[in-house]
Amino acid sequence: MIRIGIPRALLYYQYYPMWQTFFEELGAKVVVSPKTTQAMLSAGSSRVVADTCLPVKVFLGHVLALVDKCDYVFIPAVRSLKNDIYNCSKFLGLPDMTRAVIPECPDILDVDIDVNQGMSKINRAIYRLGGKLTRNPFRVRRARIAAEEADKNYLSLMVSGGLTPPEAILNLTGLKNSPEVISPMPVQKPVTGAVSPMSVQKNGITIALIGHPYLVYDEYITHRLIHRLQQAGCRVLTPEMLTSQELETAVNKLAGRAYWTYEEEVVGAGGHYLNSDVDGIIGVMTFGCGPDSLMMDMVSRQATRLQAASFMSLTLEEHTAEAGLVTRLEAFTDMVYRRKRSRQAICV
């Protein structure tokens, strides 16, 4: 049976159920890399120049973890999903860069996805991709339909069910054959670092996290940010819990016409949550990301104008020590809690 490796990084969080369904329907076995670890990040970093952005280093670490475990690695080059709205360069250069810096990598399946070139080109690309596994084009068509169905379920689990991508993936794949994970899941160690005493119980604060899913849901990069916030008693909202309609409206309102494919996760979610009744917004980005700097700047200016929710931008990079992150989180949640309490006191 052919094994297709999918790195648990970058587009995994958005499209995994779709891809898994597609490949399994065509009779392949899907192999996913384990959750990010220090060793994987170091291995990935060692292959590229220092100023490559962190998500790419993590991605390469995941590819390295798949090296002897599969026959092909699936790395699509997603250029554009809507007319005139393009994706960050790293997605476009990913297959070729991986090939160059990881020569021992198994064959890379790279598909070009660019709606500006017309749907027929994308269709041909998908059939070519399926053709690697089966000669029957009808089977490819069926697999594609099943994959699109899986994607719809995935999105609805997150939007209506309020699940985060990892939870939704677990939910969905629990129904079918679960993806083979290379090594056993690391034991969940208890969250270290003091937790502010006043927020041990549910404190009624809602914090929205905005940022790309490959950052927000990677527990290693963010030092288990979502878990920490939940432990501190906050309710956490993320961009995946919004419909694409809401996100698009918010982007158009805040920034005018969208420019980047993944602008919705930052500007769209930020704009939407600023106008809802969340108490605080945390923007998660990595050092050196120009688009994120621009987008966070836009959201932060709007937050200043509206004076509604508190906004904090969290810049992560590979040297982020936990203590620094914990301190900032505590200070932020304290501030948000105090602000809310004093507002409620005034209202009463």
Next chain:
Amino acid sequence: MRLGIPHTGNLYIPFRAMFERLDIDYVIPPVNSQRALSLGVRHSPEGLCLPFKLILGNLIEATEAGADTLLMVGGNGICRLGYYARTQEQILRDMGYNIEMVTLGVSNHKLFGLLKLIKQLANNAPWLKIISAFRFGLAKMNALDRIERRVQKVRAVETSKGTANRILSKAVEAIDRTDDYRMLKKIEADYTDQLNRVSTDDEAHPLVVGIIGEFYVVLEPFSNFDIESELGKLGVEVRRTTFISEWTKFSLFLNPLGINEKDRLHKAALPYLKRDIGGEGWESVGEKVLHAGKYDGLIHLAPFTCLPEIVAQNIMPHTREKIPVLTILCDEQATKTGMMTRLEAFVDMLERKRRVKKISLQAVN
């Protein structure tokens, strides 16, 4: 309306020529300086590249000098540059300046878009006048670039270092001042002649180094510490494919006709990079492949955090075609000393390589 424009190399000269002929009220900010950089850095979001910060500095200085409408490039599908105009507008407005931002699209409808924009700014002047002004601006641009190409060659072999640069600054000033075609031709001929008469060392065999990389930092000497002059001082002949006149010729005229000068570069890069990744990433890899074996070395210029160039930088060492490449990152924290140290070491290495190759060839014969 008073129009302000940012700086990219000598671009202000053709623009000034057009504005003068069309009676557009304009202000050109001071050339890039430490002040422009500090202003830009202070008001920019942190993770942005040097071009953004310098351009923001220019726009702030233009606004201080009285501009109320600012011209900036934009477009879709080019690198993050397309997002700059709207962010800079917000920054300037939040600073309290009541300005209008006018965006020149560089990705679609380029020539027509540019002419339409100029017509709008020129209070709907007649088309004939606009085209004539545009042609004059273009003529100045072409003259400037032709002189600069000559200077690149002379700088490497002149006996009295700095002569070519002095002639260049006088030529630039003279071209900027003139408002007449015939005068322009005469000035160009005059200064080219002066350059040809500069005394040069006939025994010199200068190393040939190509400059590749991101568009802005290649063209703007302030951002790259005037690297071409420094290489000239070290006796190196610089070759460059990126010139604004080249970009204009292809982007505005020949590309719409289907002639793409970059096809050659893209084809060369295909085994290593199969698709366009934005910015000049694809071109950088292609230039390495094409010039390996022809030039002695390449200098790859990129702003810090420029992702297309980072991808190119990661792919370049793995090509079969070998040529020494030095990547220099341009950033507000960089110092000239740091760059010079690297440059001198690089040139030393290239000279040594050439000597060793010559000796081994002689031994074979």
